[in-house]
Amino acid sequence: MKSEEHKQTFATIASYYDALMSFVDYPAWVSYIEAILTLNKIKEKTILDLACGTGVCLELWWQKGYNIIGLDNSIAMLEVCKKRLTQISNDSIYLINGDMRNFVFAKRLPIITCLYDSLNYLLTEEDLLSCFQNVREALDNNGIFIFDMNTVHCLRDEWGNSTFHRQDANIHSVWTNSFNPETNISSLTLTLNIHKNGEVKTIREFHQERAYPLITITDLLSRAGFEYNFYRHLTFNPAHEINVRIMGVAKK
Numbered sequence: 001m002k003s004e005e006h007k008q009t010f011a012t013i014a015s016y017y018d019a020l021m022s023f024v025d026y027p028a029w030v031s032y033i034e035a036i037l038t039l040n041k042i043k044e045k046t047i048l049d050l051a052c053g054t055g056v057c058l059e060l061w062w063q064k065g066y067n068i069i070g071l072d073n074s075i076a077m078l079e080v081c082k083k084r085l086t087q088i089s090n091d092s093i094y095l096i097n098g099d100m101r102n103f104v105f106a107k108r109l110p111i112i113t114c115l116y117d118s119l120n121y122l123l124t125e126e127d128l129l130s131c132f133q134n135v136r137e138a139l140d141n142n143g144i145f146i147f148d149m150n151t152v153h154c155l156r157d158e159w160g161n162s163t164f165h166r167q168d169a170n171i172h173s174v175w176t177n178s179f180n181p182e183t184n185i186s187s188l189t190l191t192l193n194i195h196k197n198g199e200v201k202t203i204r205e206f207h208q209e210r211a212y213p214l215i216t217i218t219d220l221l222s223r224a225g226f227e228y229n230f231y232r233h234l235t236f237n238p239a240h241e242i243n244v245r246i247m248g249v250a251k252k
């Protein structure tokens, strides 16, 4: 038997997201960010993760003794996140259903992160600027914003107009990409065939990510009032357009 569903981005795949991302070494990402925090002499232990998704990184931060706050605009992703975090802690955990282009905190924060392509989901320069401005406003005076982004090289040359297949546990996924060189937007049709009890359930979602040249990102950060550094992801080498993923470190 085969059933088929079509829903909005992340609403359908939320409960399969962790299985799909099982290849990502999140502990290495978090250790890398810890090294960035140490390098920048940040000692405070409260972190807001924007676009926290299912909360894998929030859990890792919590295990390291951080106070954690997550924000995401997908209720489905936040539900998975809440389930994960209530299993590890009875303390009050702050999860906010909000938009990273438009959020306000009464209290200033020392550390804000935004990881795993999330900023690429902002499809206009205005949205990216608005996010940077909101982040700056939410940070305390020595606050730091740490984020990754996929580069134009990644979306254009690595993903391009290609189709990838993956098998993660009982999920066969098909990733069909198409890149628009005029907008630097990559459109993805993601099809999941979930095998369970001899049946196959098929789910489809449409995703779009936009890549921004480094010069555009730095210009927007400057306009938001930040000083910044960029590294090739998971290194302390300077970032280049030829990198697949870059890591931004922005300070007030």
Ligand SMILES: C[S@@+](CC[C@H](N)C(=O)[O-])C[C@H]1O[C@@H](n2cnc3c(N)ncnc32)[C@H](O)[C@@H]1O
Pocket (backbone or CB within 6 Å): 010, 021, 050, 051, 052, 053, 054, 055, 056, 057, 071, 072, 073, 074, 077, 098, 099, 100, 101, 114, 115, 116, 117, 118, 121, 122
């Ligand atoms: C690729 S997932 C990354 C999730 C998580 N950061 C991780 O590392 O696994 C992108 C996330 O960005 C969220 N997102 C996209 N646009 C957003 C927005 N404007 N405001 C808040 N969250 C957003 C999605 O709901 C999704 O959870």
